[in-house]
């Protein structure tokens with residue numbers, strides 16, 4: 606476990622003022638902040654630097670998936686932003702992942718490079734419809750092993766695949782888990798979900814939480830409630 610508080614809040618908004626306000630409000634209760642494609646497309650690296658200035662570890666959820674040369678350049682640019690962690694799609698293949706890892710090897714401090722396995726919004730039915738044979742769990746295992754072999758630090762997976770990833774890749778491989786929902790909460794577009802304490806008990810290193818905090822009437826109170834739920838588990 607590399608972060609004392611495992612909760613990273615997903616600031617999925619094109620509005621910098623809104624993102625900064627949520628970031629400041631939740632800061633006492635969370636371990637990090639995440640900016641993804643919506644934020645980065647609207648606000649770019651300057652926006653990401655403003656979020657980094659809040660003073661928590663920044664996860665740049667870049668989800669790169671392109672030819673190795675292009676991903677290597679994008680990886681280096683992202684590492685220069687000061688992100689603590691960023692990611693590429695494992696389905697881009699071994700050469701692409703290796704190119705990304707090599708591109709950031711000499712950057713200090715080097716961010717964690719994580720591979721997205723299977724999005725938590727996809728279930729077995731969706732995977733079949735895009736030509737993926739076998740279960741989500743089998744695909745996550747295959748891609749996690751490939752990511753480790755390619756020199757990456759960990760994977761994004763759902764809480765349901767944590768045990769498989771730990772068994773295949775060992776205790777030091779970082780696991781980043783979105784699809785976190787409070788008991789009885791709105792699933793929205795997520796499918797393979799778990800509560801914060803269930804995911805933590807299952808061994809997640811980082812919990813990515815978006816709308817359960819950012820769409821709550823009081824984001825700070827929602828973040829505090831999650832922190833308290835996690836503390837109550839003793840994990």
Ligand code: C5P
Pocket residue numbers: 615617641666721722723724725726761762783784785795813814815816817
């Ligand atoms: O609002 P919610 O809690 O569903 O947000 C989850 C966040 O995690 C989003 O920012 C989404 O882009 C991200 N994510 C995901 N599944 C992955 C990787 C990242 O949901 N496999």
